[in-house]
Amino acid sequence: MSWLSxxxxxxxxxxxxxxxxxxxxxGVILGVASLLAMFALTAGIAAGWRSTMQQIGGLERVGxxxxxxxxxxxxxxxxxxxRTLADAEALRGIPHLVSHIAPEMQVGATISAPDGATxxxxxxxxxxxxxxxxxxxxxxxxxxxDLDLERGARVVILGDAKVAxxxxxxxxxxxxxxxxxxxINGRPFAVAGILARxxxxxxxxxxxxxxxxxxxxxxxxMGGRGPVGSGRRDMFSWKNESVIVPLSTLYHEFRxxxxxxxxxxxxxLDQLNFRVRDLSRFDETLREVQNLLKGTRRGVDDYDFDTRxxxxxxxxTSLRSTQLSGGLIAGISLLVGGIGIANxxxxxxxQRVRELGVRLAVGARRRDVFLQILAESTVIGxxxxxxxxxxxxxxxxxxxxxxxxxxxxxxxxxxxLISVGFASAVGVxxxxxxxxxxxxxxxxxxxxxx
Numbered sequence: 001m002s003w004l005s006x007x008x009x010x011x012x013x014x015x016x017x018x019x020x021x022x023x024x025x026x027g028v029i030l031g032v033a034s035l036l037a038m039f040a041l042t043a044g045i046a047a048g049w050r051s052t053m054q055q056i057g058g059l060e061r062v063g064x065x066x067x068x069x070x071x072x073x074x075x076x077x078x079x080x081x082x083r084t085l086a087d088a089e090a091l092r093g094i095p096h097l098v099s100h101i102a103p104e105m106q107v108g109a110t111i112s113a114p115d116g117a118t119x120x121x122x123x124x125x126x127x128x129x130x131x132x133x134x135x136x137x138x139x140x141x142x143x144x145x146d147l148d149l150e151r152g153a154r155v156v157i158l159g160d161a162k163v164a165x166x167x168x169x170x171x172x173x174x175x176x177x178x179x180x181x182x183x184i185n186g187r188p189f190a191v192a193g194i195l196a197r198x199x200x201x202x203x204x205x206x207x208x209x210x211x212x213x214x215x216x217x218x219x220x221x222m223g224g225r226g227p228v229g230s231g232r233r234d235m236f237s238w239k240n241e242s243v244i245v246p247l248s249t250l251y252h253e254f255r256x257x258x259x260x261x262x263x264x265x266x267x268x269l270d271q272l273n274f275r276v277r278d279l280s281r282f283d284e285t286l287r288e289v290q291n292l293l294k295g296t297r298r299g300v301d302d303y304d305f306d307t308r309x310x311x312x313x314x315x316x317t318s319l320r321s322t323q324l325s326g327g328l329i330a331g332i333s334l335l336v337g338g339i340g341i342a343n344x345x346x347x348x349x350x351q352r353v354r355e356l357g358v359r360l361a362v363g364a365r366r367r368d369v370f371l372q373i374l375a376e377s378t379v380i381g382x383x384x385x386x387x388x389x390x391x392x393x394x395x396x397x398x399x400x401x402x403x404x405x406x407x408x409x410x411x412x413x414x415x416x417l418i419s420v421g422f423a424s425a426v427g428v429x430x431x432x433x434x435x436x437x438x439x440x441x442x443x444x445x446x447x448x449x450x
Contacts, residue, residue, distance in 0.1 A: 014379060024344040025384035027337025028426060031330055032388025032419045037395050038326030039415035046319050048407030053308065055198060056235060057135050059279060060099075062286070063306035064272040064293070073300045080300035083269045084262075085247075088127075090292040091274055097285040100129035104271040105247055107254045112183045116167040121243045123184055125250025133275045136239070141178045141193030144246055148192075152248045155192040156182065159242035163194055187253055189245065198236035282309075334422055337384065338430040345377050345434035353441065360443040373435035374428065381427015385420040392419070 014021040053059070064087065069077040088103035105125040112118040130136070131143040139160065148155055164171040166182065180191045251264050262268075276285045286305055293303055349356070356369055396409045 014376075014383065020344065021380060024341055024380055025337075025387060027333060027340045028381055028384030028423050029337075029388040029391050031333030031335075031337050031426075032385050032423050033391035033395050034333055035327065035330035035422065036389060036392030036411070036415055036419045037399070037409070038323065038330055039418070040392070040396055040409035040411045041399075042319055042323050042326065043410040043412050043415065044407040045322075047410050049315055052235065053312070055135055056239075057133060057273070057275075057308075059282075059308050059312060060276045061133055061135075061308065062274055062276060062289075064274075064289075065304050065306050066302060067304040069300060069302045073302075076298070076300050077302065080297040080302050081266055082297075082302065083272055084266050084296070085269060086265055086296050087272055087293060088269070089265070090296050091289065093292065094285075094288050095277075097277055097281060097288055098274045099277040100132045100275040102126055102130035102133040102271075102273045102275075103247060103269045104130070104273070105250050105255070105267065106270040107250060109185045109243075109254070111162075111166065111243065113166040114181065114183075116170070117165060119162070119165045121162060121241070123243045123245060123250060123254075125245050125247035127247055129275075130244070130273075133273050134239070137196035139194045139196040140176075141191070143193055144244065148246045149248050152252050153246060154187065154189045154249060154253075155245065156184070156189040157193045157195065157242065157244040158191060159195045159240045160197040161237070161240035162243055184243070184245070185254065195239060195242055198239045331422075334426050338426040341377055341380055341427060341430035342434060345373060345431055346437065348376075349373065349434055349438045356438055356441055357443050360441065366439040369441075370435045370439035373438045374431045377431025377434065378424065378427040381423050381425070381430070382420070384427070385423025388423060389416060389419060 064083060066083055069080075085103055088101050091098050091101045103126065107123050107125075109121055109123045110118060111121050111123075126144070127149060128144045128146055136143065141157075143157060144155070147153070158166070158177075163177055167175065167177065170177075177191055177194060181188050182191060183189070248264065251267055255267070256264075274289070276282055278285075286307075289305075297303060359369060360366070393411070396411075400408065
């Protein structure tokens with residue numbers, strides 16, 4: 001008997017005993033549904049997290065922070081100028097390792113729009129490379145240029161939330177904010193660009209629901225005005241509330257007139273970030289940067305690196321643990337389903353003893369009987385797996401309906417293959433013992449079986 005013949009006989013048996021076959025498959029259906037749902041949920045979380053990670057700079061973004069000097073260099077601490085523009089200039093010496101550099105100076109300011117409102121803000125002066133280092137996106141206009149930096153131009157780039165605060169009555173309309181003049185601490189600046197809105201998936205869904213006139217999903221009441229929502233801060237707030245000007249402009253307009261102000265080259269920075277050119281050379285890049293900083297800091301170790309590697313590894317470990325625990329739970333369901341298949345197959349053999357005895361008596365080989373029973377259990381496992389996929393999709397749709405998720409589930413082809421593969425394996429393994437039992441029947445005793 002060929003496998004094809006066995007599969008056809010298996011399908012015929014399922015068709016003739018529909019309800020019994022469905023009950024047999026039920027454990028497999030539930031197991032595959034839970035397995036697919038677990039894979040889809042964790043894949044959605046991973047996709048949302050990686051997207052967020054990329055929007056805030058990705059693994060390539062590294063910050064240079066100030067830290068307490070170690071005891072070994074405590075006596076030399078006064079020799080270090082700290083985090084200055086000289087550090088940023090030094091990083092330009094390794095373009096093969098560092099692709100972009102973004103020094104930042106910040107100052108608190110009052111911003112006024114003559115045709116709008118007056119708000120408080122934290123103004124950031126930086127280089128054009130900040131666009132790539134922070135992975136900004138433009139909604140309109142342009143970002144800073146090298147010419148702006150050289151000329152100390154009075155141009156400003158605004159985040160989406162700041163546009164909403166400055167022009168609350170016009171925000172959300174077709175109004176063009178480019179080219180408008182705002183004042184920063186009384187000095188006029190022209191709006192050269194507006195950054196794209198950055199928001200979590202959950203916030204995007206709420207906004208789209210309101211735009212359609214729908215009620216926000218349960219537990220996600222909308223409050224506040226504009227993109228800021230209820231006023232709650234999140235990991236994108238620093239982007240949405242950005243007020244960015246050329247670093248040279250900020251220094252000369254707001255700092256250089258102060259007493260004992262150092263020259264621009266030695267001016268203190270509030271932040272210094274750079275982008276690693278090649279992640280495969282990440283450690284090498286940090287070592288080279290460390291060597292450069294030893295020169296600019298006169299050997300004092302008053303700096304540290306802020307990387308995303310630890311965060312990334314923690315998240316990946318957490319996701320793997322979630323997948324493992326969810327997989328174990330789904331595996332138990334599949335195991336129960338497999339036991340159910342084995343029980344039903346044994347019961348089926350007990351009902352078909354005479355039929356199997358006749359086949360053996362008229363010349364069927366024991367291998368043929370073995371393959372027939374095994375094919376039947378395999379068909380049950382495969383069909384149960386396919387039905388489980390449909391049940392899993394319905395389960396995910398129900399979850400999204402009843403409890404909207406921050407990261408929508410993602411059904412990947414690998415998850416489908418693994419789920420159906422496990423169901424097929426359960427069908428095969430569950431049929432091995434019943435098939436062996438059936439193939440060992442004595443034809444004479446089977447024909448006498450009542």
